[in-house]
Amino acid sequence: MTSNDSPTSSHFIRRIIAEDLETNKYDGRVVTRFPPEPNGYLHIGHAKSICLNFGLASQYGGLCNLRFDDTNPTKEEVEYVEAIKADVRWLGFDWEDRLFYASDYFEELYQYAVQLIKDGKAYVDSLSAEEIKEYRGTLTEPGKESPYRNRSTGENLDLFERMRRGEFEDGTHVLRARIDMASGNLNMRDPVMYRILHAEHHRTGDNWCIYPMYDWAHGLCDSIEGITHSICTLEFEDHRPLYDWFLDQLNVYHPQQIEFARLNLTHTVMSKRKLIRLVQEGHVSGWDDPRMPTISGFRRRGYTPESIRDFSDRIGVARKDSVVDMKLLEYCIREHLNKSASRVMGVLRPLRLIIDNYPENKVEELEAVNNPEDRAMGTRMVPFSRVLYIEREDFREQPPKKWFRLAPGREVRLRYGYYVTCTDVVKDENTGEVIELHCTYDPATRGGWSPDGRKVRGTLHWVSAADALEAEVRVYDHLFLNPDPEEVGEGDDFRSNLNSNSLEILNSCRVEPSLAEAPSGSRYQFERLGYFCVDSDSSDGKLVFNRTVTLRDTWAKIEKKEKSGGS
RNA sequence: UGGGGGAUCGUCUAGCGGUAGGACGCAUGACUCUGGAUCAUGCUACGGGGGUUCGAAUCCUCCUCCCCCAGCCA
Numbered sequence: 001m002t003s004n005d006s007p008t009s010s011h012f013i014r015r016i017i018a019e020d021l022e023t024n025k026y027d028g029r030v031v032t033r034f035p036p037e038p039n040g041y042l043h044i045g046h047a048k049s050i051c052l053n054f055g056l057a058s059q060y061g062g063l064c065n066l067r068f069d070d071t072n073p074t075k076e077e078v079e080y081v082e083a084i085k086a087d088v089r090w091l092g093f094d095w096e097d098r099l100f101y102a103s104d105y106f107e108e109l110y111q112y113a114v115q116l117i118k119d120g121k122a123y124v125d126s127l128s129a130e131e132i133k134e135y136r137g138t139l140t141e142p143g144k145e146s147p148y149r150n151r152s153t154g155e156n157l158d159l160f161e162r163m164r165r166g167e168f169e170d171g172t173h174v175l176r177a178r179i180d181m182a183s184g185n186l187n188m189r190d191p192v193m194y195r196i197l198h199a200e201h202h203r204t205g206d207n208w209c210i211y212p213m214y215d216w217a218h219g220l221c222d223s224i225e226g227i228t229h230s231i232c233t234l235e236f237e238d239h240r241p242l243y244d245w246f247l248d249q250l251n252v253y254h255p256q257q258i259e260f261a262r263l264n265l266t267h268t269v270m271s272k273r274k275l276i277r278l279v280q281e282g283h284v285s286g287w288d289d290p291r292m293p294t295i296s297g298f299r300r301r302g303y304t305p306e307s308i309r310d311f312s313d314r315i316g317v318a319r320k321d322s323v324v325d326m327k328l329l330e331y332c333i334r335e336h337l338n339k340s341a342s343r344v345m346g347v348l349r350p351l352r353l354i355i356d357n358y359p360e361n362k363v364e365e366l367e368a369v370n371n372p373e374d375r376a377m378g379t380r381m382v383p384f385s386r387v388l389y390i391e392r393e394d395f396r397e398q399p400p401k402k403w404f405r406l407a408p409g410r411e412v413r414l415r416y417g418y419y420v421t422c423t424d425v426v427k428d429e430n431t432g433e434v435i436e437l438h439c440t441y442d443p444a445t446r447g448g449w450s451p452d453g454r455k456v457r458g459t460l461h462w463v464s465a466a467d468a469l470e471a472e473v474r475v476y477d478h479l480f481l482n483p484d485p486e487e488v489g490e491g492d493d494f495r496s497n498l499n500s501n502s503l504e505i506l507n508s509c510r511v512e513p514s515l516a517e518a519p520s521g522s523r524y525q526f527e528r529l530g531y532f533c534v535d536s537d538s539s540d541g542k543l544v545f546n547r548t549v550t551l552r553d554t555w556a557k558i559e560k561k562e563k564s565g566g567s
Numbered sequence: 568u569g570g571g572g573g574a575u576c577g578u579c580u581a582g583c584g585g586u587a588g589g590a591c592g593c594a595u596g597a598c599u600c601u602g603g604a605u606c607a608u609g610c611u612a613c614g615g616g617g618g619u620u621c622g623a624a625u626c627c628u629c630c631u632c633c634c635c636c637a638g639c640c641a
């Protein structure tokens with residue numbers, strides 16, 4: 001559960017609940033629900049809603065149901081149901097025995113509809129979809145009443161029953177609520193309650209050929225389940241009068257709908273429509289591509305449930321449209337992994353380093369700390385030898401200002417190893433590319449300390465060439481270059497902001513041998529580089545890592561500043 | 568000349584008539600066997616105009632800007 005007693009003390013929904021508890025509005029009950037439609041994968045915006053609904057329930061000693069809003073068989077699939085359940089569980093929430101489906105209530109909903117017809121508050125309309133649209137009017141003009149609006153109760157009952165029996169083709173009739181075609185709120189202009197859909201439903205099969213619309217089903221499901229606070233996003237605000245109307249007409253238990261602003265994040269898109277497009281057009285490898293803002297994407301990327309819950313707490317809940325900086329999410333995962341992830345050494349772009357004065361066949365096992373933030377995580381042994389790999393980026397033939405790392409004649413510390421001084425640079429004769437470095441080491445500095453107390457500013461990570469494991473590392477960047485993917489030129493859409501370099505695959509990486517048995521999904525800090533997690537594509541013979549997020553990189557900032565006109 | 572919402576540091580968010588606070592971010596410094604972490608310090612915010620009040624982000628009023636709604640989607 002949400003361990004943290006959140007920094008954001010009290011938002012408007014908590015205030016509402018606290019007041020309802022005080023006035024005993026619902027007999028002291030707090031029941032929320034998370035109601036996904038199984039027509040796609042869950043994203044980080046859903047995570048906000050999940051944390052909110054389940055979090056609120058646990059904070060107030062209430063319950064939160066998981067309810068699939070499966071009223072449209074043409075879009076919904078069991079694959080999505082299973083993926084959604086897995087994601088909610090992974091996030092750390094438990095609906096116990098309260099797994100529901102709107103389709104559980106189809107019969108009940110039908111009977112309520114019959115009641116509404118009998119009360120003269122619903123009618124079967126036989127206008128075509130296009131005609132209904134025309135009759136609806138516009139934002140500024142009232143609609144027109146359908147010629148079928150005043151059918152007799154008997155005729156309505158008969159027609160509705162025959163709709164259910166399957167006597168009619170798709171689109172020939174609908175059941176509509178009889179409200180007000182002149183309402184300023186278009187949702188109140190005789191909304192459709194049922195449409196005919198001869199489609200196979202993932203749970204009810206072909207039991208039904210009429211399916212309830214969201215507005216009709218949702219409030220009633222809430223009512224049936226005894227929900228107290230039905231929390232949804234802002235765009236449902238003007239559906240609330242309808243939500244209330246149905247429950248009032250039926251005179252049934254009446255939960256309250258409360259709306260909050262959905263989450264937006266910089267450098268990504270959040271609508272299911274756009275996400276599905278990224279998948280279908282092959283801009284990403286799938287719903288769980290580590291660049292996707294889906295829960296499964298973040299999971300594969302190496303994010304922890306704790307970090308996502310923490311993020312969810314930190315962003316708060318309000319009614320204002322907003323865009324949260326991706327940097328906050330990155331902060332949350334760094335913070336959690338800094339405390340929990342084992343440190344290891346891995347070299348992404350290897351550069352050979354030969355220690356000329358180190359014995360040819362000698363291998364030493366040096367002790368390395370697993371996590372300086374948590375000594376209880378112990379130490380491990382790392383092999384050191386004459387030929388090592390260091391990070392290509394850690395050497396500069398012509399070191400810039402403030403460069404602490406290796407350069408000709410410079411001395412650096414090899415982490416947990418020795419001090420080495422660069423004595424020679426070997427280059428490719430044709431390309432001029434640096435191929436290998438020669439160094440000498442100071443045997444007195446074993447373990448990384450000098451008895452004479454001399455200081456070195458730079459400490460480099462390394463691996464022993466003969467002992468290192470080969471690995472593939474997938475390095476990710478924002479999926480979209482522009483913080484706002486929707487900011488596009490004439491005639492372009494969000495895809496024009498796609499970052500063509502959002503994935504870089506590094507094939508010749510080397511990691512320390514302790515990683516040999518690293519299980520899929522395990523997370524590590526590669527010292528000085530960032531956090532990495534073993535991808536599911538890993539196999540016995542081949543390690544594959546995803547870079548979850550880099551470490552904060554002060555040097556990158558210094559260098560950037562120096563370059564961009566700084567001193 | 569429809570209806571419904573919303574405007575507080577760069578970003579997110581507190582505030583509910585009494586000193587505008589926190590977090591992220593950014594900057595500077597300290598410390599450091601990760602240029603990590605940590606610590607310290609700093610950073611031009613109440614959309615605008617009127618009004619009420621001893622006192623207004625908060626109450627009233629006018630205005631401006633932004634978002635959502637014309638699926639037999641949710």
